[in-house]
Structures are given as structure tokens and as C-alpha cells.
Amino acid sequence: MIGALALTLSLSTTLAHADVQRFAVVVGNNEGAVGDDALYFAEQDARKMQGVLTELGGVSLLNTRSLYGKSRTDVLRTMTEIQGSIAGAKQNGDQTVLYFFYSGHADETALHLGRTSITWAELTALLDKSGADVRVAFVDACQSGSMTRRKGGTRAPTFAFDLQERLDARGSVIVTSSGGDEASQESDEIGGSYFTHFLASGLSGGADDDGDSRVTLSEAYRYVYHETVYRTSATRSGTQHPTQDWDLSANGEVVVTELGRSGTGTLHLPGTNPGTFAVFDLDRRMFVSQVEVKAADRRIALRPGRYLVQERLPTHLSVAEIQLAARAVVTVDSSRFRDGEYEDDVAKGSIDKSIREAKRPKLALHLLAGGRSFSDPTIQAAYFPATGTAGLEGRFGWRDGKYVSIDFLAGSGPGTLAVDGLGYPVDVDLDSATFGVGAGWRTPEFIVQAGGGLHLQGFWLRRRFPDAGVEDQELFSVAPGLAGWLGLHPGQFEIDVQLRVHYLPYVVDGRDNGMGFSELLLGLGYRF
Amino acid sequence: MILLFIFACGTVTNGPFDDDANFLAALPDEARQTVGFGDDTTDAAARGLGDRADLVELSVVIAAQVNGFVLGTLGLVDRVRELPPTERGDNTRRWGPYEGDCGVSASLLMSREFGVYQWSVLGHPTEGDDGTVLYGTHFSGETVVGGDGSFVWDHGRWASWCGLDESGVVTVDYDNRDGVDLLVLVEHLSLDGAEPTDWTYAYTRTDTLGDFQYRTVSDLAEDGSDELATVTVRDRWIPGTGGRSDAQVTGGGFGDTLWQWSQCWGATGRLTFQTDSLALTETVGNEADCVFEAAEVDRL
Known part of the structure; x- marks a missing residue:
């Protein structure tokens, strides 16, 4: 079955008569290392490319591994799995192609997968070890600006791929998003990185220069190079030049996508209506293609769904809404377009929504356990013995370092009271529960991280005297204070030591009093 | 603004246990219902040398007896304190x-x-x-x-x-x-x-004065007679300074004769002055140097 699903691949020369299975590992990660500004669209770009490869590129879903926001360990594990799958296909006599796509942060030495990394040397070794006959890697590691943001925190030299060391005789192609020490960029306007946007557009048909309904790797590269250079030439971060490293022993072309596949429909953009058209997928809320139509007709293969075809004119938008069915060919001529205002731009609204969603804080949940003690030793000894407590904290962190937190702690256990004039300790059972809210700032994300701010805690305590025949007693208080934490944050995990200091108003014998109390807590957390 | 959040209420009290302490305070205890004689009239070195005044030695023994007896009666009371x-x-x-x-x-x-x-x-x-x-x-x-x-x-x-x-x-x-x-x-x-x-x-x-008086019987004459003498002793002292012991003895080997014996002593209990009405003991020192110059045995 896998062979049947993958059979649609066409390699025009040496691979032309073989059964070919295509595999894909698609990796996207908005998070980077310390100092990297988080990206808005890297993971969305990866999803977009996963769609292109599976819908048009002949990669079955069974042969696709998608990793969004995952770590080094996940990538290593996935590459090992895909290596096994490739070996199985080759045992059946099939030839194999592996696509590796990465969108996220990087520097001159490594991909940044959140707070973990994979060096370029490790990546090339993983690709070599995959065993695939042909290995194609698209690496979109970019930086961002205002309307366009630079991907990656620092400008880095061009990725230093050495083909002779890296590739075996069968063949390998690597396409990167930028060259030299250029920064690569995301764009709010197109809702993604320039490179991936034009790569996906090209593979969907925009790059089909010869009109044969097949997009080869060469066509795709020419298209993505031209469009990326053109669209980034006026950006603040500077022109971005994609690069390629090509080492294939085959003599022909590698066809990456075929238009008109059974599961797709075709948008036909006639040459009689020239212009630059952006195609927005209304169902997935993303731009899927951008096509420049000159004299010749252009065809774009898309999965069935609702699409918005837009031409951005100086004063207004020209918009056509298309319903595309499988195997259908819809001609988008001038009669389908209507004028629209920029303020009503559905695509822009969706992109803004994506940006807002990307700006939402990340949640980290912590299990907390520790102890509580009071600043007045006499009051502590006579009324509120130190107790243990445990609970859960949710901490929402924004990209700019702000955080807010809510927490609930509870504890129960025996203690003793030292009452003046009594020669024995009074046994007491203490129950406590607190609900806290906090807000503050944290240091940039790194393996060692610290933070602190204000903390307000609702405090409930009950004293029970089961052996003394004395009625239960309760205290409720609202205690303002400060909280600070220091911890290790390897990957998604967080281990914090947290210290909270509060002023506790309290009532004893009907009289209002106040004192400080502190909580020292160990937190084990996971960041989602 | 943050003061608006400061709030507390509750029913916490140690009242029942403070009241326990009141009840216990109403019971006699060792510190207040025992005789503290000897603790502040002698030091360890003097005790070892055995040169304390005879009446001091006697009063220390009697005080220990009294304390032992009182404490014995208060056994249960002391127990409930715990x-x-x-x-x-x-x-x-x-x-x-x-x-x-x-x-x-x-x-x-x-x-x-x-x-x-x-x-x-x-x-x-x-x-x-x-x-x-x-x-x-x-x-x-x-x-x-x-x-x-x-x-x-x-x-x-x-x-x-x-x-x-x-x-x-x-x-x-x-x-x-x-x-x-x-x-x-x-x-x-x-x-x-x-x-x-x-x-x-x-x-x-008190902080400035001690006064211990007792009446008992003793073979004070050490003559082996079956008839014991009645001994009335009064010890007065100023803590850290010294004191005076006056004894009146009748009966026993003294018959109807009243024998009055006085000793003064220093801060460590060492004899500084001694005299008696029958010249049975050697007169020592000068009575004018005593903390209390006049003999008194009249409290009981």
C-alpha cells in the first residue's frame, strides 16, 4: 500500500522506471535559543510545506513525520525511525527520496530547536545515514524585522555545507533560505517567511515555467530565488539570497511536485489577465501561493477547498473567491474579480490573528512542594507552627519577559504549640490552603532562568485540637508580598527554587496583628 | 493601593490553653513552696572543707527534709504540669x-x-x-x-x-x-x-532577705540520752553577704536550762562569730561584725 501511494513520483531519468517511495521529515519551531526572538510563522510554514509535499509531492502521510515545536531529542528519534522505514522500502526494491524541511532559528553552527540544538554537522550526518537514494533538504532559518522580522537572533554566515564531505554518490540537494551572512525574514504581510512562502507557491505551480504541470527542483529553486530576492530587496534587513548545493549523480531533473494529481484541483490563471496574484486558503487561513502571470497561462494545483485570489493594486484589492473541487479546473479570469478595500482584507485579518495567537503567553505548569515559616518566632511557636505545603502553579510567560501566575497550595499535618505557663506542648493538627496570583518579569529563556515580582495570596488556615476538646479555629487572610525564583530550564522542563515573602495580617484572640511569612518551594514544571 | 488587599479575620485563640496555664499557676510548685536555705549561703568549696557554721549545717539538713516532705506530697501536682x-x-x-x-x-x-x-x-x-x-x-x-x-x-x-x-x-x-x-x-x-x-x-x-525558722528535736548534746533536746533555730541572711543563726535549746541533756547559741557566718557559710550562753563553745569573732547584730528567735 505504501508503495502504491508513493508510486506517483516521477524521476525523469535514472529513477524513471523504478518504484519510488518518498519520505518527509518536516520540522518547525518558533522558539530559539537564548537571545533569539521568537518567530511567528515558522511552525505554520512547516505545516504549509507538509501540505505541499503530501498533496502534490507524492509523500504519503504514512511516510511523513511532522515535528512542530519539538526538541533535538524528538528530531533524532524521528530521523532514526525514518531511517528504518527507508531501509524497509529499499529491501522491497524501491528507490527512496527523503525530503527534510526545517523552518526556525539557526546560527552558523546549529539549528535552534527551542532551547536545544542540532549542529549542521549532525544534520548532514543524519541525512547521510538515512540511506535514502536522493536526499533533498530545504532549510529556512531566517530572521525578522518590523513588517518583516529577522529569523534568528544574529546575522550568521552562509551555512557552510561541504558537498564533497557530506554526500554520497547517489545524490543530495540542499536549498537554503539565505546566503552569505544575510538574515532571512518573516513578513506580516504574507503571514510567513519569504522563502517558504515562495517555495510553497512555486511547488504549487507558480514555478512551472514550462507548463508541463510538473515542478522540478530546478524550477522551484529558480522561482524561490527570484521571488525571494525581489521581495526582500527593499526590506530593512536587506536582500535575502537563497542558495543551493547540488550533488546528484543523476543526469535528469528531480520532479518534486506534480500538478493535477487525483486529490487536487487546479486554478487556471489565464495570460489574458496578467498580474501578480496571491492565493489565500480560506479554510487553513494561510497564503498558499503567489503567482506572477504574464503572457502565458499559469496553473496552480491546490487541494479542494475555498480560496481567495487577490491582486494588490495601489488603491484597492481585486479579489476573487473560488470554490475548488478535486480534479476540477477553475479558470480565474477577470470576470471573477471584484474590487475590495484593504480594510476588508480577509487574508490580512487572518494573518493578524495568527500573529496575535503567536503573541499569546506560554503556559508552564509547576508542581510545588516546600515549607512555610513565620517571621515572629514567638507567634510561630504559640500559634502557627511551620508546616509543609504542596500544590500547583500555572505561569504564563510572554515573549518580552513578563509573566503572570496563579497557584494553589495546600498542606495538612501535625504540629505543637508552645504556650506560656504550660510545661507541655499542645498538640495541634494544621490544615492550610492558599490561592495566589503573581505578576513579574523573568530573565531571557536560557537553561538557567530567574524571575520575580509581586504576589498576592489568599491564606486560609485551620487549627484542630482533636485530643483537647477545643473547637476548630480558622484564620483567613489576604497577604501581599513578593515572589522570586531561580531554576534550571532544560528543554520543556523547569526546575525552580521559589522563595515567597509576604506580609500576613492575622487575627488572634480578636485582635488584629501582622507579621511576615515566607515559603520556600521546589517546583518541577513543564512548559507547553 | 495594595493596602486595600490587606485583610484578615478568624477565630484563632490560645484562650483555652492560656486558661490551662492559669489553673496550673494556682497549684503549688517546687520553686515557691520549698525552702531555699543553703543554696545561697555556702559555696561548693566551703561545703567540701566542712568548716561551715554548725547551725548552718543543721539548717541545710532540716531544709532538705522539709523540701523532701513537701515535694513528696506534691508528686501528682507536679505530674499534671506535663x-x-x-x-x-x-x-x-x-x-x-x-x-x-x-x-x-x-x-x-x-x-x-x-x-x-x-x-x-x-x-x-x-x-x-x-x-x-x-x-x-x-x-x-x-x-x-x-x-x-x-x-x-x-x-x-x-x-x-x-x-x-x-x-x-x-x-x-x-x-x-x-x-x-x-x-x-x-x-x-x-x-x-x-x-x-x-x-x-x-x-x-525576698530578693534581699532570707529567714528560715524551725523547731525540732535533736540529740544535740550527743550524750546518748533518750531524752532529746528541743531545738528552735532561726536563720537570717542577706543573699550574697552572710547571715546569722540563733538557737534556743531546752530539754534533753540541758534539763530546764535554756541554752542560747548564736553563730554568724559569711557569704560562703564560714563561721565568723560564735557565742553561747553557757560557754559550751569557744567564743569566736566580734558580734559587731555580724550582718545581724542582735539575736532573734521569736517568730514561731
Whole structure:
């Protein structure tokens, strides 16, 4: 079955008569290392490319591994799995192609997968070890600006791929998003990185220069190079030049996508209506293609769904809404377009929504356990013995370092009271529960991280005297204070030591009093 | 703004336990109902040398006897200080019953009204009716413990429960309002079948003055006579400075003759002056150097 699903691949020369299975590992990660500004669209770009490869590129879903926001360990594990799958296909006599796509942060030495990394040397070794006959890697590691943001925190030299060391005789192609020490960029306007946007557009048909309904790797590269250079030439971060490293022993072309596949429909953009058209997928809320139509007709293969075809004119938008069915060919001529205002731009609204969603804080949940003690030793000894407590904290962190937190702690256990004039300790059972809210700032994300701010805690305590025949007693208080934490944050995990200091108003014998109390807590957390 | 969030309410109180402490403060204790003579009149080196004044030596022994007897009667009272009450009421407390000597369990019952605490130790013998062996009354002063009161030990009843041939009643009046003031009356005390005797002790102590007086019988003449002398001794001292002991002895080898014997001593109890009315002892020192120049034996 896998062979049947993958059979649609066409390699025009040496691979032309073989059964070919295509595999894909698609990796996207908005998070980077310390100092990297988080990206808005890297993971969305990866999803977009996963769609292109599976819908048009002949990669079955069974042969696709998608990793969004995952770590080094996940990538290593996935590459090992895909290596096994490739070996199985080759045992059946099939030839194999592996696509590796990465969108996220990087520097001159490594991909940044959140707070973990994979060096370029490790990546090339993983690709070599995959065993695939042909290995194609698209690496979109970019930086961002205002309307366009630079991907990656620092400008880095061009990725230093050495083909002779890296590739075996069968063949390998690597396409990167930028060259030299250029920064690569995301764009709010197109809702993604320039490179991936034009790569996906090209593979969907925009790059089909010869009109044969097949997009080869060469066509795709020419298209993505031209469009990326053109669209980034006026950006603040500077022109971005994609690069390629090509080492294939085959003599022909590698066809990456075929238009008109059974599961797709075709948008036909006639040459009689020239212009630059952006195609927005209304169902997935993303731009899927951008096509420049000159004299010749252009065809774009898309999965069935609702699409918005837009031409951005100086004063207004020209918009056509298309319903595309499988195997259908819809001609988008001038009669389908209507004028629209920029303020009503559905695509822009969706992109803004994506940006807002990307700006939402990340949640980290912590299990907390520790102890509580009071600043007045006499009051502590006579009324509120130190107790243990445990609970859960949710901490929402924004990209700019702000955080807010809510927490609930509870504890129960025996203690003793030292009452003046009594020669024995009074046994007491203490129950406590607190609900806290906090807000503050944290240091940039790194393996060692610290933070602190204000903390307000609702405090409930009950004293029970089961052996003394004395009625239960309760205290409720609202205690303002400060909280600070220091911890290790390897990957998604967080281990914090947290210290909270509060002023506790309290009532004893009907009289209002106040004192400080502190909580020292160990937190084990996971960041989602 | 943040002050708006400061808020507290609740029912936390240590009132019941503070009140336990009040009840316990109304009971006699070792620090206030024992004689502190000897602690501040001698030092260890002097004791070892054996050169303390004879009357100081005698009073130290007598004080130890008195303390032993009083503390013996207060055994259960001391025990409840380490235990929470078994039962609490607004103005009552009960401890026990606890197992005691001779298989007799005992309870301590206390009640309070208008600052007056009444208490009793109720014995529960294995055979026979329950009975009170120790009881007292305490009147609160400015504080509960700074009051006065009395307690009575019925030694005969306790001895009967234990099958002992002993009798006697011990009454202790105390006043804690200004230092410590004790009057201990031992009436018809018979131990191990001996002839009943009556003893009296008076003890006063403040920060600046100590006064201990007692009357007992002793073979003071050491002549082997069956008739013991009646000895009345009064020790007065200024803590850290020195003191004076005056004794009057009649009976025994002295017949009807009143023998008056005085000794003065320094801060460590060493003899500094001595004289007696019958010149039985060597006269030592100058009476003008004594802390108290005049003899007094008239408190009891």
C-alpha cells in the first residue's frame, strides 16, 4: 500500500522506471535559543510545506513525520525511525527520496530547536545515514524585522555545507533560505517567511515555467530565488539570497511536485489577465501561493477547498473567491474579480490573528512542594507552627519577559504549640490552603532562568485540637508580598527554587496583628 | 493601593490553653513552696572543707527534709504540669485518673470562682471508698501565681491505702505576693510506727532577705540520752553577704536550762562569730561584725 501511494513520483531519468517511495521529515519551531526572538510563522510554514509535499509531492502521510515545536531529542528519534522505514522500502526494491524541511532559528553552527540544538554537522550526518537514494533538504532559518522580522537572533554566515564531505554518490540537494551572512525574514504581510512562502507557491505551480504541470527542483529553486530576492530587496534587513548545493549523480531533473494529481484541483490563471496574484486558503487561513502571470497561462494545483485570489493594486484589492473541487479546473479570469478595500482584507485579518495567537503567553505548569515559616518566632511557636505545603502553579510567560501566575497550595499535618505557663506542648493538627496570583518579569529563556515580582495570596488556615476538646479555629487572610525564583530550564522542563515573602495580617484572640511569612518551594514544571 | 488587599479575620485563640496555664499557676510548685536555705549561703568549696557554721549545717539538713516532705506530697501536682487536662470546663479542669503508688490511682480536680481556685487530689484505692488526700485553696493576686493560699496533705489516709503504719497531717500556708513566705505545720506525724511528732517551719525569702525558722528535736548534746533536746533555730541572711543563726535549746541533756547559741557566718557559710550562753563553745569573732547584730528567735 505504501508503495502504491508513493508510486506517483516521477524521476525523469535514472529513477524513471523504478518504484519510488518518498519520505518527509518536516520540522518547525518558533522558539530559539537564548537571545533569539521568537518567530511567528515558522511552525505554520512547516505545516504549509507538509501540505505541499503530501498533496502534490507524492509523500504519503504514512511516510511523513511532522515535528512542530519539538526538541533535538524528538528530531533524532524521528530521523532514526525514518531511517528504518527507508531501509524497509529499499529491501522491497524501491528507490527512496527523503525530503527534510526545517523552518526556525539557526546560527552558523546549529539549528535552534527551542532551547536545544542540532549542529549542521549532525544534520548532514543524519541525512547521510538515512540511506535514502536522493536526499533533498530545504532549510529556512531566517530572521525578522518590523513588517518583516529577522529569523534568528544574529546575522550568521552562509551555512557552510561541504558537498564533497557530506554526500554520497547517489545524490543530495540542499536549498537554503539565505546566503552569505544575510538574515532571512518573516513578513506580516504574507503571514510567513519569504522563502517558504515562495517555495510553497512555486511547488504549487507558480514555478512551472514550462507548463508541463510538473515542478522540478530546478524550477522551484529558480522561482524561490527570484521571488525571494525581489521581495526582500527593499526590506530593512536587506536582500535575502537563497542558495543551493547540488550533488546528484543523476543526469535528469528531480520532479518534486506534480500538478493535477487525483486529490487536487487546479486554478487556471489565464495570460489574458496578467498580474501578480496571491492565493489565500480560506479554510487553513494561510497564503498558499503567489503567482506572477504574464503572457502565458499559469496553473496552480491546490487541494479542494475555498480560496481567495487577490491582486494588490495601489488603491484597492481585486479579489476573487473560488470554490475548488478535486480534479476540477477553475479558470480565474477577470470576470471573477471584484474590487475590495484593504480594510476588508480577509487574508490580512487572518494573518493578524495568527500573529496575535503567536503573541499569546506560554503556559508552564509547576508542581510545588516546600515549607512555610513565620517571621515572629514567638507567634510561630504559640500559634502557627511551620508546616509543609504542596500544590500547583500555572505561569504564563510572554515573549518580552513578563509573566503572570496563579497557584494553589495546600498542606495538612501535625504540629505543637508552645504556650506560656504550660510545661507541655499542645498538640495541634494544621490544615492550610492558599490561592495566589503573581505578576513579574523573568530573565531571557536560557537553561538557567530567574524571575520575580509581586504576589498576592489568599491564606486560609485551620487549627484542630482533636485530643483537647477545643473547637476548630480558622484564620483567613489576604497577604501581599513578593515572589522570586531561580531554576534550571532544560528543554520543556523547569526546575525552580521559589522563595515567597509576604506580609500576613492575622487575627488572634480578636485582635488584629501582622507579621511576615515566607515559603520556600521546589517546583518541577513543564512548559507547553 | 495594595493596602486595600490587606485583610484578615478568624477565630484563632490560645484562650483555652492560656486558661490551662492559669489553673496550673494556682497549684503549688517546687520553686515557691520549698525552702531555699543553703543554696545561697555556702559555696561548693566551703561545703567540701566542712568548716561551715554548725547551725548552718543543721539548717541545710532540716531544709532538705522539709523540701523532701513537701515535694513528696506534691508528686501528682507536679505530674499534671506535663500533661494536658483530661477534661475542660469554663471554670473547671480535671486531670487523670493516673496510676499512682500502692496501686492507688488519683485525679486532680480544680474549680475556679472569682479568682479563687480550689483543688483536690482524689484517690481511687483498689479497695474502699475514694477519698481526698491533698487539697488546697489559692487566692489570685495581681497575677494568678502571685497570690496566696494553703494546702493540706492527709498522710494518714494515704498511708492507710498503702497499708503503712503511718499518720500525720501536713499543712502549708504560702504567700507568693512578695517573694516567698511559707509556714509548714507537721502535726502528729508518725513514720514507720515511730512516736508522732509535731514540727513547725517558717520560711521567708525576698530578693534581699532570707529567714528560715524551725523547731525540732535533736540529740544535740550527743550524750546518748533518750531524752532529746528541743531545738528552735532561726536563720537570717542577706543573699550574697552572710547571715546569722540563733538557737534556743531546752530539754534533753540541758534539763530546764535554756541554752542560747548564736553563730554568724559569711557569704560562703564560714563561721565568723560564735557565742553561747553557757560557754559550751569557744567564743569566736566580734558580734559587731555580724550582718545581724542582735539575736532573734521569736517568730514561731
